[in-house]
Amino acid sequence: KNEVEQSPQNLTAQExxxxxxxxxxxxxxxxxxxLQQHPGGGIVSLFMLxxxxxxxxxxxxxxxxxxxxxxxxITASHPRDSAVxxxxxARSGGYQKVTFGTGTKLQVIP
Amino acid sequence: xxxxxxxxxxLIKEKRETATLKCYPIPRHDTVYWYQQGPGQDPQFLxxxxxxxxxxxxxxPDRFSAQQFSDYHSELNMSSLELGDSxxxxxxxSSGTGGTQYFGPGTRLLVL
Numbered sequence: 001k002n003e004v005e006q007s008p009q010n011l012t013a014q015e016x017x018x019x020x021x022x023x024x025x026x027x028x029x030x031x032x033x034x035l036q037q038h039p040g041g042g043i044v045s046l047f048m049l050x051x052x053x054x055x056x057x058x059x060x061x062x063x064x065x066x067x068x069x070x071x072x073x074i075t076a077s078h079p080r081d082s083a084v085x086x087x088x089x090a091r092s093g094g095y096q097k098v099t100f101g102t103g104t105k106l107q108v109i110p
Numbered sequence: 111x112x113x114x115x116x117x118x119x120x121l122i123k124e125k126r127e128t129a130t131l132k133c134y135p136i137p138r139h140d141t142v143y144w145y146q147q148g149p150g151q152d153p154q155f156l157x158x159x160x161x162x163x164x165x166x167x168x169x170x171p172d173r174f175s176a177q178q179f180s181d182y183h184s185e186l187n188m189s190s191l192e193l194g195d196s197x198x199x200x201x202x203x204s205s206g207t208g209g210t211q212y213f214g215p216g217t218r219l220l221v222l
Binding site for chain 1: 116119143145152153155198200202210211212213214215216218
């Protein structure tokens with residue numbers, strides 16, 4: 001079982017829909033990252049969370065430390081949101097190798 | 111705010127050539143991490159440095175080496191390149207041991 005699990009693996013949505021991507025992890029963490037990767041593109045860091053909720057534009061990220069779960073929400077989705085969204089966790093304690101989830105491939109159709 | 115800078119952003123090499131990728135951390139960050147993401151694969155940790163010393167080692171091939179310099183930038187040296195080395199190489203930086211990692215945009219390497 002992977003230490004970081006994401007769901008769904010693939011997601012197709014109509015433009016304007018509200019989208020939720022989930023991430024569950026099984027290790028103690030000091031921070032959780034949500035990353036965006038466009039096809040052929042580099043990594044863009046969307047959020048870094050250690051507790052609570054963060055909002056940036058149409059994106060909202062939440063984390064529940066007790067339940068070891070985080071969600072990324074996209075409101076009023078747009079075709080330019082089409083990308084792979086990756087959840088990554090930094091383990092607590094010591095030097096931190098970040099462990100990555102398998103990513104969620106999102107396609108938003110006009 | 112300044113972010114992690116990587117250069118070059120794209121690189122094309124032939125088999126058996128060498129390549130050097132550079133990572134410039136956020137100012138005052140003293141720790142650098144290197145990751146490799148092959149096509150359709152999850153990113154994998156390669157190696158990290160703290161205060162110019164190797165701090166952790168992952169699945170880095172023996173053909174690769176890396177170091178961190180006095181200004182805290184890091185270079186990943188890749189020799190005898192193979193087709194399978196084609197990947198996105200991105201780095202992250204943090205402040206101190208256990209600091210939150212900030213990711214760079216990556217260098218996309220294509221080996222022909």
